[in-house]
Amino acid sequence: xxxxxxxxxxxTCIFSLAACGSSGSTSAPASTSEPAASTSEPAAETTAEVxxxxxxxxxxxxxxxxxxxxxxxxxxxIEEKTEGRYVIDIFPANALGSQEECFEAVTLGTIDLVVTxxxxxxxxxxxxxxxxxxxxxxxxxxxxxxxxxxxxxxLSDKLATKGAIVISWFENGFRNVTANKAVETPDDxxxxxxxxxxxxxxMALFNKCGAVVTNVSFxxxxxxxxLGTCDAQENxxxxxxxxxxxxxxxxxxxxxHVHTTEPLVMSKATWDKLSAEDQAIFAECGKEASExxxxxxxxxxxxxxxxxxxxxxxxxxxxxPWKEVADQVTADFQDQYSEILALKK
Numbered sequence: 001x002x003x004x005x006x007x008x009x010x011x012t013c014i015f016s017l018a019a020c021g022s023s024g025s026t027s028a029p030a031s032t033s034e035p036a037a038s039t040s041e042p043a044a045e046t047t048a049e050v051x052x053x054x055x056x057x058x059x060x061x062x063x064x065x066x067x068x069x070x071x072x073x074x075x076x077x078i079e080e081k082t083e084g085r086y087v088i089d090i091f092p093a094n095a096l097g098s099q100e101e102c103f104e105a106v107t108l109g110t111i112d113l114v115v116t117x118x119x120x121x122x123x124x125x126x127x128x129x130x131x132x133x134x135x136x137x138x139x140x141x142x143x144x145x146x147x148x149x150x151x152x153x154x155l156s157d158k159l160a161t162k163g164a165i166v167i168s169w170f171e172n173g174f175r176n177v178t179a180n181k182a183v184e185t186p187d188d189x190x191x192x193x194x195x196x197x198x199x200x201x202x203m204a205l206f207n208k209c210g211a212v213v214t215n216v217s218f219x220x221x222x223x224x225x226x227l228g229t230c231d232a233q234e235n236x237x238x239x240x241x242x243x244x245x246x247x248x249x250x251x252x253x254x255x256x257h258v259h260t261t262e263p264l265v266m267s268k269a270t271w272d273k274l275s276a277e278d279q280a281i282f283a284e285c286g287k288e289a290s291e292x293x294x295x296x297x298x299x300x301x302x303x304x305x306x307x308x309x310x311x312x313x314x315x316x317x318x319x320x321p322w323k324e325v326a327d328q329v330t331a332d333f334q335d336q337y338s339e340i341l342a343l344k345k
Contacts, residue, residue, distance in 0.1 A: 054087045055270065058096035059115035060218060065242040067115045067262065068092045069296060070170045074264065074289035081281050088113070094219050107163035109269030115170055118261040119199040121155075124162040128155060130337035131261045132199030134326035135319075136344070140171060140301075143259055144294045148287065150343040155263075165271055168264040168286035171297040173236035174256035175202075178249040180231055184317040186210075186325050194232040195221055202234075202258050204329045218243075225249060236260070237304035238297070246311035253315045254305070257322055264289070 057075070061067035068090065075088035096102050096111055099120050105111035107124070121128040130136075137143045146152065147169040156166035177183050179192060190210035196202050198215050206213050211232075216224045224230045225248040233245065234257070240246060264286065274282060308314060334341070 052084055052087050054089050055112035056091060056096065057088050057113040057115070057264075058091045058094070058102045058111060060094050060099055061092055061115070062242050063092045065092070066172055066238045066297065066300070067170060070289060070293045071115060071264070073292045074168060074285060077285040077288055078282065081285055082278065086278070098217065098219065103164070103265065106265055106267045109163070109267045111267065112270045113167070113264060113266050115262055115264050117197065118263065119197050119202075121159060121263065121265075122199070124164070125155060125158040127158060127337065127340045129200055130333075130340045131155075132197065132201040132258055133333065133337070133341075134201065134205045134258045134329055135323055137174075137259045140173070140294055140298050142345075143171065143261065144169075144290075146344055147261060148290055149345060151340060154340055154343055159265070160268055163268050164265045165268055166263040167266040167271075167282060168289045168293070170262040170264055170290065170293040172238050172260065172262050173297050173301050174259050175234045175236055176240070177232060177234045177253040177255050177257075178240060178245055178251065178312070179233075179253070180250050182251050182313070182315060183232070183253040183255075184315055185321050187321075189232070192231050193229075194234065195224065195230045196234055197258075197260055199258070199260070201329055201333055204332065205257065205326060206234075208325050208328055221245070222248060234258075237301055237308060241304045241307055246308055250313060251315060252308055252312045253317055255317065255319065255322055257319075257326065262293075 057071055059067040059071055071088070071090050071092075075090060078086050078088055094102075096114075097105065099114070099116045102111055102114040103116050103120050103124075106114050118128045118131040137146070152166065152169055159165060175197070177189070177194070179189075179194070181188070181192070183189055183192075186209040189206065191212060193212045193214060194206055195214050195216045196206050203213050203215075214230060216230055221230070221233060222243055222245060225233060225245060233249070234255075235243075235245070240252070246252075266282075271279065271282070305314070
C-alpha cells in the first residue's frame with residue numbers, strides 16, 4: 001500500500017512538473033516579445049543610418065595637408081547644416097586615383113567630389129587656362145574676390161555643361177621655384193630641367209626663360225627630384241612643405257610667378273539628385289568653406305615660409321626681370337582669353 005501511495009505521489013509530482021513545463025512553454029511568445037521590443041530601437045537607428053547619404057571626396061594632399069584641412073571643413077559644414085543627412089567621406093593623397101582620373105570620374109558621376117587644379121579643368125573648359133597667366137593676381141585677396149565673383153561664376157557655368165560644377169574655390173597660395181642651384185633671374189633657369197604645372201601659360205613662361213620644361217605627375221615628383229629626373233620644380237609653399245620637397249632641393253626662390261586655383265568640383269549628376277533646398281545648403285557650405293580656405297592659406301603661408309627658411313636657402317629675387325618675360329606670355333595669350341580676362345576686377 002505504501003508502495004502504491006508512493007507511486008501515486010510520484011505520478012502526481014511528474015504531472016505537476018509537466019504542467020509547469022507546459023505553462024512555461026505557452027509563455028514563451030510573451031518572453032520573446034520583450035527582445036523583439038528591445039531590438040526595435042537598434043532597428044530605428046539602422047533606418048536613420050541608411051537615410052544618411054555618403055558622398056566620396058578625393059584630393060591630392062597628404063592626410064592633414066592643406067586640401068585635407070579644407071575638405072574636412074567642408075565636410076563638417078555639410079553634415080552640420082543637413083543635420084547628418086549627408087556625410088562626406090574624404091580620401092586623401094590620390095587614394096581614388098590621380099587628379100585627372102578623379103576629375104573624369106566626377107564628370108561621369110562615379111565620384112561625387114574632387115579637389116583639383118585649374119590646369120586639370122582646361123581640357124573640359126579651355127577658359128580655365130586664363131587663371132594660369134603669370135602675375136595675373138596681386139595677392140590672395142585679389143584671388144578670393146575674383147574666384148568668388150564674376151570670373152568664378154563664368155568658369156563654373158561653363159564647367160556645368162561638361163558634367164561638373166565648382167562647389168567651392170579652395171586656395172593654396174602662389175607658386176615658387178625650388179632647385180638645387182640658386183635661382184634669382186630668369187637666366188638662372190636656362191637649361192634646367194624643371195617640372196611645372198600643365199597650364200599652357202605657365203609652361204610658356206618657363207620655355208621663354210630657356211628652361212627644359214617637363215610635367216611629371218605631382219604624386220611622382222618627389223622621386224623625380226630625388227633621382228635627378230628633374231632638377232627643379234615650382235609649387236606653393238604649402239605643397240613644398242606637405243610633400244617635403246625641401247628634403248631633395250637646396251634652394252627656394254620666392255617668385256610668386258603664377259597662382260594655381262584649386263576648385264572643389266562636384267559631379268553634376270550628384271548635384272542634380274539634391275533637392276532645391278539641399279542644393280542651396282551645399283552652395284552655402286561651399287561659399288563658407290572657400291572663405292575658410294583663403295583665411296587658412298593666408299595664415300599658414302607665412303608659417304610655411306618660416307619653416308622652409310630652416311630647411312633651405314631662401315632667395316627673394318627682384319621680380320622685374322620675371323615680369324618682363326611674363327609680359328611676353330600675356331601678349332601671346334591675350335586674345336585667346338580676352339572674354340574671361342575682361343571679368344577680372
